[in-house]
Amino acid sequence: RLRLAHSAVFTGERLVRDVIVITDLTREHRVERLKSDFIATVSHELRTPLTPIIGYLDLLRTRGARMAPEKRAQALELVADRARHMSRLVEDLLLASRVGDGQDEPALRVDLGTHDLVTLVHQVAEDMGGAEGRVVTHLPGEPVEVRCDAGRTIQVIGNLVGNALKYSPSTERVDVRLGVRDARAWVEVIDRGRGIPADQLTKVFEKFHRVEDPMTMSTGGTGLGLFIARRLAHAMGGDISLISALGTGTTFTLTLPLAHAQVP
Numbered sequence: 495r496l497r498l499a500h501s502a503v504f505t506g507e508r509l510v511r512d513v514i515v516i517t518d519l520t521r522e523h524r525v526e527r528l529k530s531d532f533i534a535t536v537s538h539e540l541r542t543p544l545t546p547i548i549g550y551l552d553l554l555r556t557r558g559a560r561m562a563p564e565k566r567a568q569a570l571e572l573v574a575d576r577a578r579h580m581s582r583l584v585e586d587l588l589l590a591s592r593v594g595d596g597q598d599e600p601a602l603r604v605d606l607g608t609h610d611l612v613t614l615v616h617q618v619a620e621d622m623g624g625a626e627g628r629v630v631t632h633l634p635g636e637p638v639e640v641r642c643d644a645g646r647t648i649q650v651i652g653n654l655v656g657n658a659l660k661y662s663p664s665t666e667r668v669d670v671r672l673g674v675r676d677a678r679a680w681v682e683v684i685d686r687g688r689g690i691p692a693d694q695l696t697k698v699f700e701k702f703h704r705v706e707d708p709m710t711m712s713t714g715g716t717g718l719g720l721f722i723a724r725r726l727a728h729a730m731g732g733d734i735s736l737i738s739a740l741g742t743g744t745t746f747t748l749t750l751p752l753a754h755a756q757v758p
């Protein structure tokens with residue numbers, strides 16, 4: 495969209511200056527749209543876990559004393575789980591507000607140490623217990639020591655596995671492989687979902703970007719996960735890449751530097 499402004503300056507009858515200003519408003523409109531999309535998405539994402547939290551707290555308040563202990567424990571666990579989900583979401587929003595899209599932005603703070611990547615991947619698969627056998631790991635028998643922030647690495651791999659589960663049919667499994675190549679360890683997360691269109695392959699890492707297809711729109715999400723995951727990978731000296739084929743599936747690869755390769 496363009497805005498046109500015209501001004502003419504006369505001295506008596508004589509036109510001395512004629513100015514036309516053309517302003518390109520495309521960016522401003524895009525920013526406005528992003529802002530309102532963002533508010534709608536975040537409100538929706540926060541409201542989703544809030545509904546069961548309020549519902550179950552009401553139930554516990556009014557009938558908790560008469561409930562069977564195991565039912566009460568289940569309700570409390572559900573409330574705690576949804577509250578943790580909200581806390582992660584708010585954490586993501588705060589992280590995203592601190593880092594922009596630019597490559598020259600300061601990296602996210604990470605606490606680097608030496609950790610066994612096999613153990614970390616194993617932990618992610620275990621945390622995803624609810625995925626009932628859909629996550630299949632193919633891990634080496636011996637440790638693969640990398641230089642990373644253990645908690646952040648679990649977050650990144652958890653995000654990739656979570657997406658693989660979310661964006662593929664619940665009947666399809668997700669494979670997680672781990673290996674070593676050129677002083678780097680790699681973790682591949684392979685799904686058999688609907689894939690990502692070629693023109694969206696780099697866009698999925700942008701802040702708030704979500705592919706506009708029915709599969710994405712029918713699942714919850716903020717479009718922040720991959721943005722944060724890639725920034726975290728960079729901050730640890732690693733990277734995330736992907737290959738995808740529409741209708742076949744997607745493979746995301748996280749690479750991290752091997753611990754011994756860091757020592758001069």
Ligand code: ADP
Pocket residue numbers: 657658661662685687688689690698703704705706710714715716717718719720721744
């Ligand atoms: P969110 O999942 O919260 O929308 P992400 O940043 O994790 O945000 O992902 C951005 C978008 O990339 C998603 O909305 C989805 O459209 C697409 N995407 C991510 N992972 C996959 C995948 N494994 N298969 C298909 N599409 C994916």
